[in-house]
Amino acid sequence: MSQLAVPRRGWENEHFATFLLSRIAFMAHPLTIADDVGSDFFCTLFEARDDDGTEKLFPTSSFAIQIKSKSDRINVTNKIDYLSTLELPYFVGAVDRCSLRLAVYSGEYIPIMFSQYKTPTALTLVPVPTLGPSGYCEQTPEGKTTLRLPFVCEISASDQPDALREKAHKLKELCSLMHSNISARASREYIFRLNYGDGTKWLILAGSGSVTTFRDNFGLRLAEVFYNLEWLLKHQPDKFSAQEFATYDALFKQLKENGHTLHPLLLDVHARLSQLVNA
Numbered sequence: 292m293s294q295l296a297v298p299r300r301g302w303e304n305e306h307f308a309t310f311l312l313s314r315i316a317f318m319a320h321p322l323t324i325a326d327d328v329g330s331d332f333f334c335t336l337f338e339a340r341d342d343d344g345t346e347k348l349f350p351t352s353s354f355a356i357q358i359k360s361k362s363d364r365i366n367v368t369n370k371i372d373y374l375s376t377l378e379l380p381y382f383v384g385a386v387d388r389c390s391l392r393l394a395v396y397s398g399e400y401i402p403i404m405f406s407q408y409k410t411p412t413a414l415t416l417v418p419v420p421t422l423g424p425s426g427y428c429e430q431t432p433e434g435k436t437t438l439r440l441p442f443v444c445e446i447s448a449s450d451q452p453d454a455l456r457e458k459a460h461k462l463k464e465l466c467s468l469m470h471s472n473i474s475a476r477a478s479r480e481y482i483f484r485l486n487y488g489d490g491t492k493w494l495i496l497a498g499s500g501s502v503t504t505f506r507d508n509f510g511l512r513l514a515e516v517f518y519n520l521e522w523l524l525k526h527q528p529d530k531f532s533a534q535e536f537a538t539y540d541a542l543f544k545q546l547k548e549n550g551h552t553l554h555p556l557l558l559d560v561h562a563r564l565s566q567l568v569n570a
Contacts, residue, residue: 304386305331308358311393311446312384315459317350329373330355330381336459336466352466354380361385362394365416374398374414375405378477380469383418383440391448394418395462396440399469400427402476403483404438407496411436418442479504507554513543514557521564536568 309318309332316334333355337348355377359365362385367374374381381398396418404427412434422441430436443465444458465486472483481496481504497505516539523531543561547553 304360304388305358307388307391308332308356308384308386308393311448312356314446314450315455315462317348329357329367329370329377331358332356333379336463338456338459338463352380352463352470354382354462354466354469356382356384356395358384358386361387362396362418365418366414367416368411368413371411371414374401375410377401378473380466380473382443383416385418393446395443395446397443397465397469398438398440399465399472400438400440402469402472403494403496404428404436406476406481406483406500407498408436409434414438416440480508506551510546510551510554510557513539514554514560517543517557517560517564521560521567524564524567533568536564540565 305320309320312318312332312334316336319333319335320331333353335353336351338351339346339348341347357365365383381401383396383398385394385396386392387394398416408428408430411430414436415438417437417439419439420442422439426439428436428438444461446455446458450458468484468486468491475481475483479500481501483494483496485492485494495501520531520536520539540561543553543557
């Protein structure tokens with residue numbers, strides 16, 4: 292009985308990617324077609340530590356990754372819903388079997404894209420060598436969207452332990468940034484961290500989503516200020532600043548006088564702190 296060659300090559304690529312990724316991460320792989328939701332593997336990075344003379348592997352960050360045979364355009368229109376709701380960092384890996392390497396590209400702009408643009412009608416992912424502070428995404432008026440995935444690192448069969456640790460650390464740091472941006476979108480705060488290699492930059496998205504949540508978000512941040520001032524006054528009174536409290540207190544009173552609906556947490560903590568300050 293004959294067998295199609297293309298599916299088998301894909302199977303071989305996945306197995307080779309499993310070997311390379313398993314050098315830096317614990318691996319989980321959907322076993323059936325029914326489990327194929329849009330990622331080939333779910334990986335949890337690990338770091339090696341000495342425990343009483345025994346090397347042990349401790350888990351750190353987790354991510355999802357899709358494996359491809361080359362760094363080419365990827366039509367993921369049928370995965371739009373999956374990528375929109377995925378709360379894990381997402382990567383694409385391109386296998387080069389001739390050189391025994393896996394190039395890893397980052398989907399770090401996915402939560403930003405879904406916040407800044409309307410939901411795509413068609414979506415294409417494009418791995419790129421580098422990506423600057425703009426141009427990560429293009430969308431036509433019809434919603435056809437191109438999202439660029441910047442190169443992160445290359446994992447090779449010949450990599451030595453020090454090189455593997457460095458690449459795992461780079462992925463871990465990127466996963467941390469991506470988790471932060473996924474959380475920002477989920478909590479509807481729309482303040483995103485970006486990293487272009489020369490330090491962290493910030494992107495704040497105003498618009499139809501943010502305009503409905505920014506007042507409550509600011510109220511909660513002001514409540515956080517009062518909670519910390521309350522803690523300082525109780526536990527480290529020498530570090531409590533009455534002038535600092537007066538500044539935030541005046542802002543609170545102006546918001547209230549202007550008719551803003553203030554969060555119950557903000558009202559409660561302000562009342563408690565005011566009572567302590569005036570006692």
